[in-house]
Amino acid sequence: MSAPLLVVGDALLDCDLEGEVARLAPDAPVPVVHGAHRRTRPGGAALAALLVARSGHPVTFVTALGEDPASAELRRLLDGEMDLVPLPLRGTLARKTRVRGGGQSLLRLDEGEGRAAGPSRAAREAVARATTILVSDYGRGTADALRAPLTEAARRGLLVWDPHPRGEAPVPGVRLVTPSFAEAASYAAREAGAGDALAVAARAARSLVREWEAAAVCVTLGARGALLSHGEAPLFVPTPFTAVGDPCGAGDRFAAAAATLLAEGALTEEAVVGAVDAAARYVAEGGATAVRGHASGRRQEAGHGPDPVPGPEADAPSGFGASPPEEALPRDTYGDPYEVVARVRARGGRVVATGGCFDLLHAGHVALLEAARAAGDCLVVCLNSDDSVRRGKGPGRPLVPARDRARLLTALGCVDAVLVFDEETPERVLRALRPDVWAKGADYTRDGLPEADLVEGWGGQVVLVPYLAGHSTTALAHRAAARSLP
Known part of the structure; x- marks a missing residue:
């Protein structure tokens, strides 16, 4: 014990x-x-x-x-x-x-x-x-x-x-x-x-x-x-x-x-x-x-026993499950990133952006995108172009062309729009979008994000979101290749 x-x-x-x-x-x-x-x-x-x-x-x-x-x-x-x-x-x-x-x-x-x-x-x-x-x-x-x-x-x-x-x-x-x-x-x-x-x-x-x-x-x-x-x-x-x-x-x-x-x-x-x-x-x-009332011996955890007994608040409300500090705005379904951003800002909403290659979309990507979307009222994905991926990952990448990667991303309910960029870093498109939040996976640190100073320069915020360990495009590609061998 x-x-x-x-x-x-x-x-x-x-x-x-x-x-x-x-x-x-x-x-x-x-x-x-x-x-x-x-x-x-x-x-x-x-x-x-x-x-x-x-x-x-x-x-x-x-x-x-x-x-x-x-x-x-x-x-x-x-x-x-x-x-x-x-x-x-x-x-x-x-x-x-x-x-x-x-x-x-x-x-x-x-x-x-x-x-x-x-x-x-x-x-x-x-x-x-x-x-x-x-x-x-x-x-x-x-x-x-x-x-x-x-x-x-x-x-x-x-x-x-x-x-x-x-x-x-x-x-x-x-x-x-x-x-x-x-x-x-x-x-x-x-x-x-x-x-x-x-x-x-x-x-x-x-x-x-x-x-x-x-x-x-x-x-x-x-x-x-x-x-x-x-x-x-x-x-x-x-x-x-x-x-x-x-x-x-x-x-x-x-x-x-x-x-x-x-x-x-x-x-x-x-x-x-x-x-x-x-x-x-x-x-x-x-x-x-x-939370059950008194009974002899050890009690069961809340939610797993009969005869539930209600109880009052402690000194200050904790807030989980209550109304959030501000109500989330309805999602936009437009694919044009600048139109999405304009509509959300017109309602006083909060624009979130994230970026990456998203080559061979997997569960780790989806978890990151869902968490990023929860940080605001719309999510724009800044997507590396094919040439940008090739320069960063090598001549064998991307495995999926940018047009298909963008189509897969926009099909996700948590993604409002996709913006493809050709540079090594997304700084140019970030200047155009000026998001309120720039979200990246928790496998990064602020020092590892050269665009962090840029985002914070206009009052934006850099946040990390939980990283789903054990998922990567490289590992997925290797497994697929191994299974295809005779």
Whole structure:
């Protein structure tokens, strides 16, 4: 069995009053909820710890709990799920209650302002032993009480930090910080500026990598996915599908999945891709409403058990599956790149371009193009001409002529137009298009893109998108040739 993942953070007790709405009150224009029943579940850092446990990874959870009824109920809900290391709580445990009617949240009541009263020897020892730690900081003192041992842990191990506006900044040396879009824009307001969410997130993340001395910052973008920055060209990871459902708790699911994958040896980029997928599936499978209530023994992961129990939002909405920071515009179906760009810009849309040979179109190409299209409102592919490919790849290439390559690309639903260029680099056509985003596969770096300075010169943005390893035109051609031999 793998070593337990340590979750450190502020637990909440989340409650739902769920009923039906059929009329408005006669004395005020407010809905009347009738037939309401109450259900509870772990919230805040407790939800993150529970989701790690339900993924099959052993968990130790350090949090502040008292002797109040809310603390007692949370202890009952967590019993048998994980090893609990309590800190003393000053005051009563925070309780968040949503009043819901017809599946919609109508009102939220917040009670209890309890805070961690200080560290404990057992908690310090748990931090000192841990090899992987997820800090889920909801601003109620748990992370702050253990700041010194967490700082030391970041120097020797793997630390993921899920922040909250009410909490303190992450300790230096964190492997990955996972703020939401609103949180990142708030933390780095001066540097983030205004504009498209992707551009704002990229500027904020780059600034926060430096300010927090973090190895990486990943900004979650709701239904659009997430953007990972190490301080240079960011990696944009779109959601694999549109998830419709209650998004509360999806940010906790994202952080829990990322920490678990990192604990299992994944690279940061791999962990973010997996966490985006996990958060989208969490929303699609019911989100908090699929987190089952207390039962003896280990519980099943959300979405895989009977009798789903809904649960309310944590302190701040995570956004996965909710409306994105701005609505995506309808796709154009025109093949003329300049007409496509003009129409999208007339609606205030965001133009994305990418480039390459795309010789023998394969799954890796399609994955790149789909991810690039998700970064904006249209996608123009800058395609190397036959002569350009020949100069770069050798006399045996291209295997497919430019006219056929362009036809295949425009047949894809994610490609709006194709523009063929004859030079070694696409700088001339980029000057003509002036895209808002220039997207390339994550096998590139910004230094390996000579056109990056050009794009950034007019305020454009360079982003990397996930690269589907194990797919290449050269390997595909070699396999085809080998199979054709007698």
